[in-house]
Amino acid sequence: MRHNLCIDRSAQASLRSLLGSRRASRAGARLTAFRWASQKRMRSMPSQGLSPQRSMSLNISRRAVVRAIAALPVVVGAGASNAQPRARIALIGVPLIAAGVDDPVLSELRLGLREFGWVEGETYRIEHRSAEGKPERLPALVQQLVKLNVDVIVAGAEPIVRAAKQATNTIPIVMVGRDYDPVAVGFVQSLNKPGGNVTGVFLQTGETAGKRLELLKELLPGLVSVAVLYDSSIPSGKRQFEEAASAARVLKLAVQPIALSSPYDYEGAFQAVGTNTVVALAVLFSPKFYVDRQRIAHTALARHLPTMFDESSSVRAGGLISYGPSANGWQRAGYFVDRILTGTRPSDLPVETPKVYSLRINMRTAKALRVAIPESILLRADEVIR
Numbered sequence: 001m002r003h004n005l006c007i008d009r010s011a012q013a014s015l016r017s018l019l020g021s022r023r024a025s026r027a028g029a030r031l032t033a034f035r036w037a038s039q040k041r042m043r044s045m046p047s048q049g050l051s052p053q054r055s056m057s058l059n060i061s062r063r064a065v066v067r068a069i070a071a072l073p074v075v076v077g078a079g080a081s082n083a084q085p086r087a088r089i090a091l092i093g094v095p096l097i098a099a100g101v102d103d104p105v106l107s108e109l110r111l112g113l114r115e116f117g118w119v120e121g122e123t124y125r126i127e128h129r130s131a132e133g134k135p136e137r138l139p140a141l142v143q144q145l146v147k148l149n150v151d152v153i154v155a156g157a158e159p160i161v162r163a164a165k166q167a168t169n170t171i172p173i174v175m176v177g178r179d180y181d182p183v184a185v186g187f188v189q190s191l192n193k194p195g196g197n198v199t200g201v202f203l204q205t206g207e208t209a210g211k212r213l214e215l216l217k218e219l220l221p222g223l224v225s226v227a228v229l230y231d232s233s234i235p236s237g238k239r240q241f242e243e244a245a246s247a248a249r250v251l252k253l254a255v256q257p258i259a260l261s262s263p264y265d266y267e268g269a270f271q272a273v274g275t276n277t278v279v280a281l282a283v284l285f286s287p288k289f290y291v292d293r294q295r296i297a298h299t300a301l302a303r304h305l306p307t308m309f310d311e312s313s314s315v316r317a318g319g320l321i322s323y324g325p326s327a328n329g330w331q332r333a334g335y336f337v338d339r340i341l342t343g344t345r346p347s348d349l350p351v352e353t354p355k356v357y358s359l360r361i362n363m364r365t366a367k368a369l370r371v372a373i374p375e376s377i378l379l380r381a382d383e384v385i386r
Contacts, residue, residue, distance in 0.1 A: 090124040090341055093145035093153040093171075095160050097287040098133040104313060105176075105330045109154060112334020124341075133262065133288055135233065138163040146171065152340050154333050157287045158235050161187055165198060172346040174336040175200035176329040178310070179236040179285040182351060191351040199349040200336055201329040208310065208357065209240070209284075210247035212323045215359070216280045216308050217251055219321065219377060223280055225254040227273045227305070229296070231286030233261035240284040264288060266299045273305065281305040283314070293317045297365070306369055315360045316385065320369065325354035326382070358382040 092109075099105055106128065110120055118124050127150055129141040142163045145153060152172045155161045158180040164173050165187060175182060175198060182202055188194035191202065217223050226248055230241040241257060248255045256279070258269050273279055281300050283289055289296060293309070297318030300307045309315060310324040332352065339349055360383040366373050378384065 089122065090118075090152075091127055091148060091150040092124055092337060093127045093129070093142075093148065093150035095129045095131070095138060095141050095145060095153070095155060095164070097131050097135055097138070097157050097160065098291040099287070100130055101128050103291070105156065108328055108330035109333055109337075112328075112331035113337060115331075115334060116338035118334075118338065133291075135159050139167065142167045152337050154330075154337065156330070158185060161198065165196075169197055171197065172340045173198045173200075174333050174340070174346075175202075176333050177202045178329065179234075179240055185235075188351055191353065193347070194349065194351055195347050197346050199346040199351055201327070201332050201352050203325045203327070203329050204353055208323060209244045210250065211357075212282060212308050212310065213244065213247050213251055213253065215321065215323055215377065216282065216306070217253065218374065219371070220280055220306060223253065225256060225277050225279050227256040227258055227270075227279055227281045228284065229258045229260065229269070229281060229289070230284040231261065231288055232259040233288075234286055237284070237286065244282060244284060264292065266292070266296055270299055270303045270305065273303065279305065280308060282308045283310075283319070285310055290314075293319070301365060301368060304369060306371055307365075312358065312360045312383065315362045315365075315383075318362065318365055320362055320365045320371070322358075322360045324357060326356040326358040327352075327354045361385065 094106065094109065096103070096105070106126065109126070113120070113124065120126070127145055127148060129144060131137040131141055138159055142153070142160070146167050150171060152174060153164050153168075154174045154176070155164050156176040156178070158177070161173065161175045161177070161182075162185075164171075175187065177187075177200065182188045182194075182198070182200075183190060187198045188196065213226060216226060228241055228244050228248075230244075231237045237259070241259075245255045245257075254277075256273060258273070260266070260269055270281075273281070283296060290311070290313075293314040294317040297307060297314060301318060307314075307319045307321070309319045309322040312322050312324070315322045336346075336349060340346060359377070359381045361373060361377065361381050362385040363373065364385065
């Protein structure tokens with residue numbers, strides 16, 4: 001849908017009268033961004049033979065309307081009854097493989113948007129869709145969001161980004177990549193110049209596989225074998241396992257692969273892990289493992305298996321230790337959504353990669369496992385849960 005809007009000095013004067021000097025100042029900033037984005041869009045479009053008068057009107061997309069007008073505060077009081085209805089709020093589509101509407105990733109995204117002044121229910125609304133652990137449903141769910149004409153799609157797992165990219169080359173896509181290289185899989189042309197309609201965060205967790213195993217070996221001096229849990233149902237599952245197995249060989253650790261897919265029988269899988277040698281469990285990233293992080297942590301604890309994860313929420317859920325990017329990818333996605341809704345093209349936003357990594361330890365789990373955490377690790381920990 002397209003809207004033709006003319007914004008002139010009289011409109012600004014009316015707005016100033018309606019909102020008051022302070023609010024008008026804020027609105028003026030929005031209008032400036034709005035006019036800049038609209039003019040930039042007009043310069044890139046053919047004139048199509050419009051008359052000078054017609055070409056002075058701003059032919060803008062709904063996304064531009066959202067940027068400048070939808071976020072303006074509504075005045076309630078005398079004289080407000082004759083005000084024009086406010087434009088529709090921004091729609092942010094969030095398809096997920098398994099996470100529900102109350103999942104922390106959505107809370108983190110909301111927090112990231114709040115940092116840039118977006119207010120849920122007033123300036124934006126999240127359209128959430130969950131495949132409920134069935135990746136084959138993703139294309140249809142993404143199509144639902146495309147038909148809603150959402151203003152931006154925020155996607156995490158590789159199958160979701162792929163489904164979104166196949167469904168649209170016009171709606172911007174903000175990815176939160178953990179277990180895949182967006183250049184290698186063809187989502188972006190390069191990290192600095194993404195091109196196309198995809199940008200976002202690349203957390204590079206695969207590159208820390210060796211460091212995580214090093215920490216496990218330091219934590220458990222007698223460690224000779226590590227069980228590696230990976231999700232065989234996702235494209236990156238086998239690739240992540242091979243990276244971990246390669247790092248384990250360098251450290252002279254034997255590897256016991258645990259490949260899981262639906263119905264994800266963690267109890268049965270962990271029973272197969274040897275108990276006659278010193279063993280730890282390295283959990284590789286999977287959207288399903290993320291959702292089931294508490295179940296995995298508790299099941300491993302019942303089997304007396306020390307666990308290593310790549311993200312901190314699993315340690316808070318009962319895992320022993322984690323090492324991964326300090327940056328919260330979903331919270332940082334709020335920055336990209338803000339920039340896109342305020343006029344920046346995805347192709348002009350470089351993909352961000354983490355510069356800092358964090359180590360987190362759950363001392364309650366260590367005590368239950370009767371694992372003594374070395375002072376060398378405690379001193380380097382960014383968070384110790386007691």
